[in-house]
Amino acid sequence: MPSEPRFTFGLWTVGNPGRDPFGDPTRAPLDPADSVRKLAELGAWGVSLHDNDLVPWGSSADEEERIVSRFETALQETGLGVGMATTNLFGHPAFKDGAFTSNDRGVRRAAIGKAMRAIDLGGRLDAEVFVFWGGREGTEVGTAKDPRDALERYREAIDVLADYSVSQGFSMTFAIEPKPNEPRGDIFLPTVGHALHFISMLQRPEMCGVNPEVAHETMAGLSFHHGVGQALWAGKLFHIDLNAQRIGRYDQDFRFGAEDLKEAFHLVRLLERAGYDGPRHFDAHAYRTEDAEGVWEFARGCMATYRALAAAAERFDADPDVQEALAAASVAELGEPTVGGDDAETLKAEAAGLDALAQRGYGNERLDQLAVEVLLGVR
């Protein structure tokens, strides 16, 4: 880890009041400016926010100005940056059938208008990235939306908003955040793959990347670091949401590292080796069992575990036994081109060699056990 990673937290993460579908809040709301100060004290680099995390829906222009100014002051005083801004297109009842893909054209237009205002806010706060999480863009009822129409409307909205952001002179990039389900039965752009493809269909594909979230890919049981790897391969990892989740469950948003430590290790090792330089953004919240102090323990834990895993990744790659095991598994050989000017007949002839090629082993048990032992701190 060449330099200290830039850790950011969403205002909604430390500010989460512990409400869930079956129970009322267990914690009082936090003032965004207080969150900024506390996060600075804990060593975070910055924050991220939805428009309505900062400015409650329905605020007047004057209220908005006052709130934003006060927030800017807190940022200046603490030196914290804004890693990412986004817009809440899921909380208001009007978005119950979708925002950019609502069947109601009026809702779609209102959603685009609301996103424009949020882009203005993001631009004002010097956010690096503007994220789109289409949590309501989906269905419970398969006949209620033709998926081709929905994707066409989704594309239209992002194209319009990219034009808008550029027209305002903002330098923010866009990042699409995929999720398979919850709160909708099935959400469009359910995985990193679907989002990467969608981006390739945009009018300004170069301006748009993905914002993968540990919990979202994990809900579908997909390998998170493979998904991040595909984004990095395509130069499209523009932001990342770190948390923890068990496969096949409700959206848990646990503290980073609280589940599946080995996958978290693979992720951190990949990010550090790839030189990803965006924020390490925690999109998680404290368990509902916690009081105010537990929230800050949660925040400390996210950062501490990231650092511990980055250190473990360094230790892993420096270990001579690991280097031997990586060689035995021919890991570096995968980086070499397979074919170089060979003609087809040569390659066809080599197919006859499969029986001989089957003899070797790849030493993956030893390699993985070394990773486990590095992780457990016993080597």
Next chain:
Amino acid sequence: MPSEPRFTFGLWTVGNPGRDPFGDPTRAPLDPADSVRKLAELGAWGVSLHDNDLVPWGSSADEEERIVSRFETALQETGLGVGMATTNLFGHPAFKDGAFTSNDRGVRRAAIGKAMRAIDLGGRLDAEVFVFWGGREGTEVGTAKDPRDALERYREAIDVLADYSVSQGFSMTFAIEPKPNEPRGDIFLPTVGHALHFISMLQRPEMCGVNPEVAHETMAGLSFHHGVGQALWAGKLFHIDLNAQRIGRYDQDFRFGAEDLKEAFHLVRLLERAGYDGPRHFDAHAYRTEDAEGVWEFARGCMATYRALAAAAERFDADPDVQEALAAASVAELGEPTVGGDDAETLKAEAAGLDALAQRGYGNERLDQLAVEVLLGVR
């Protein structure tokens, strides 16, 4: 359903002997030519095959010629076509660490060579599509492959093979078949989305589409008809594998329609409405409890259920109550552009209308209940 759909079956599907990880075969192997004749009798349009379904691995050139000729005769006698050809890059022990993404460069070259031979066979048999299912392209051990390297090798292989196929004058298109896991712990290109994106990175993207499989997307709990919808939206549905599967389980490959009838209904309705004209390909097999007769009941059932669902889709769309419910849900309105020359200020102003826009309902309970009642044949 304007015309009779073209049903195809893989030779390996009706020929499946009922072996599984815990038990020995329960049925005798079938002769491919016999399968062709029986499928013709049942009303199938054609067959599909892996190279080694027809020509066992290790056959001499003479044996291969004899086998293929005999198969061509059966095709000619019955009038059956070859919907799809593919290559088996997963059965031989040499592919235990991958084929196009094996860490061993020799294996990667042999895999490309074997695929070239299979392309020759596909070309000879006038296959419409050549499919790539990378069942071994993955890992159990996260440190054993850098996913960026693996995707780069995968791309190299498909680029080389596309050049080869074109150089031979074949008109076959290529189709990538995604799968999330099994037989590897995590497979690269795990979903339709990842495959669609991968295709956008190829040298000949126009030549390559996807081959989604019901079971594969369903294993990850994704909506199959949404994935197919994204492929259709992009003009990339080049082939399709029909079967049935429960979410979160081993690869079941059940008879089409044996699980989740409503999702199967949504799929068939989408295919028929979109005018998809490729083969309706069954990649499934009879339960291991079945004898030879049970295999043909399985094949009959796949086709009968597709036809019944296509008829239900027609009945659904013709039903006046359904038309009323579709209108109440504003389904057609999703096909209308959201923005047309409006300036940003207009759209921002419309955001203020959310409270009013929240009042309406979308009638999705009624719409879905109508689908259930059409499906159950009670309307």
Next chain:
Amino acid sequence: MPSEPRFTFGLWTVGNPGRDPFGDPTRAPLDPADSVRKLAELGAWGVSLHDNDLVPWGSSADEEERIVSRFETALQETGLGVGMATTNLFGHPAFKDGAFTSNDRGVRRAAIGKAMRAIDLGGRLDAEVFVFWGGREGTEVGTAKDPRDALERYREAIDVLADYSVSQGFSMTFAIEPKPNEPRGDIFLPTVGHALHFISMLQRPEMCGVNPEVAHETMAGLSFHHGVGQALWAGKLFHIDLNAQRIGRYDQDFRFGAEDLKEAFHLVRLLERAGYDGPRHFDAHAYRTEDAEGVWEFARGCMATYRALAAAAERFDADPDVQEALAAASVAELGEPTVGGDDAETLKAEAAGLDALAQRGYGNERLDQLAVEVLLGVR
């Protein structure tokens, strides 16, 4: 189906306002008495309720008396019965760490006290069954509770409450409702099996059965009708919660039959054949997209689909082709004892006959396809 099934709805089901973890309510609350009248009009037999569905937490004794009396009047006027009563031990923030298994003894005592009051209410309303859903009895953090201690406290609570109910002269039975997760990371008594075993450990096992819920078993990917079958086999199906759910997702509580029609068919067929005479209780809610009218469409749909599936089950069992297929699969033979006075040597000798016994098929493809065709109304 010998007689009309008794359909019941929870007050919280039709009264669900459409709030979810990401969005605010989309519908106004309903008055319980109005729900009773509307359900009577739609043909329901009765209702069920949590204490706080009827009497808001914090009501004075006078308010409670007034509310309950008014509700009794509505029941009397409509003739509706109370199928089940239960207590809300999950909504109040005090239950954030559990109710009967909270680490805080004070919370445990308050939970038992609250349950006693709810038992009083259930007794007053002549509820047939009193249900315990321990939604907060679980953990996110494995070291926070020894599961043996938690189960011991759970048992203590049910034993105390069973004594209490008997001491008050109530004839209600108890039913435990299992769930694997949500709102806790892992909930104790996660499946029908765990609950059935727990009941066998109680001081009054005869008084307690299970209340299986479609969504809860399905979240874990288990066969719902197998779980219900085990409960029926043990004489322990005391109540049932009907709804719909996709595997491996957040708790969806969709309209009965909205997902997995074949499994719903197996369930209804089993209940009807077994002569289950308790309420067919719908624990579900309308999609968040719906307005007030959509809620009643939802309620109508639950009942209509149950009736349609019961009719399909009758049609299935009366179909001569089905009867032939059931015979071919030797379904009735499973009801015959395997061993009758045979000595061990006889049985050991029969093991030698396996090769011959392997020859037959079981005709399961045909049998299942017949079920699909009956379901689809094409036979």
Next chain:
Amino acid sequence: MPSEPRFTFGLWTVGNPGRDPFGDPTRAPLDPADSVRKLAELGAWGVSLHDNDLVPWGSSADEEERIVSRFETALQETGLGVGMATTNLFGHPAFKDGAFTSNDRGVRRAAIGKAMRAIDLGGRLDAEVFVFWGGREGTEVGTAKDPRDALERYREAIDVLADYSVSQGFSMTFAIEPKPNEPRGDIFLPTVGHALHFISMLQRPEMCGVNPEVAHETMAGLSFHHGVGQALWAGKLFHIDLNAQRIGRYDQDFRFGAEDLKEAFHLVRLLERAGYDGPRHFDAHAYRTEDAEGVWEFARGCMATYRALAAAAERFDADPDVQEALAAASVAELGEPTVGGDDAETLKAEAAGLDALAQRGYGNERLDQLAVEVLLGVR
């Protein structure tokens, strides 16, 4: 960890040849006597076996005697014990529809006879436990078996075999091994809970316990240590199968600790604290990528990780910060009875105190972060 745990390996685990549903074996079979010697060298306490791991199906009585004698010699020479014996009722094609619950009475009788022979073998080898894994006891087709009939036949078989074992003077206990699916679509007794309840229905419940397997409960997404906790609470943990698995996938049987290190930690801590004194049995196999040497690395890894986790559990419980966090979470208080001679009115009155009881936090973020840091070896 007071004394060295007794590690055992199934003959089928180290002997696994790397076959899977899509590929041929990648390793040569092992001779059971050689496995015994190698496992002794690596420090295992003993082995376990299916009848046909040792004596191939179809062996003559003479062959069997020769094979078993040679195996006994290897055990005597190495001092290894037999932790568990079982019978293979899943590999032979005759069991395709089930063994104890096959619809064919002849198959059921043959299965019981084969199990009796395996009990004889287990008794001869002084196995401590005889395990029943009913891998074929299930269905793909819901109408093919009434689950009540299936459970009745299952019970009959276990009752008959328990009588037989007692009649032969064997001291082996029985243990039921649950699994939710694979190789059948749905297996009866899918979880630890269902098996524990089933045992309560047997004629000799005291003789029978459970054999939970990490992979099997995890396939269904259940907390493994909660399931083991319920078995320990009931005095029914008679054996345990250790391996690793990702949720919602094919049966992976990975090296112990290869997935979900925190859950593995919770498990080991529970076993050690509960004083479980049965074998720590590894039912896992090396990745298919491995050659012979990789198999022994796999075996070493299983034991090394168990030891490392047991050491981490000791370190955790001895850490003063952990002790403080356990106290803050009131963990020990869950061990105290909730009610002691209080009358109902007292408890009802305490329900009024919920608002005050909601104020405290439970410090679970800190507690879990401490567990993570102990696991990662950074404290």
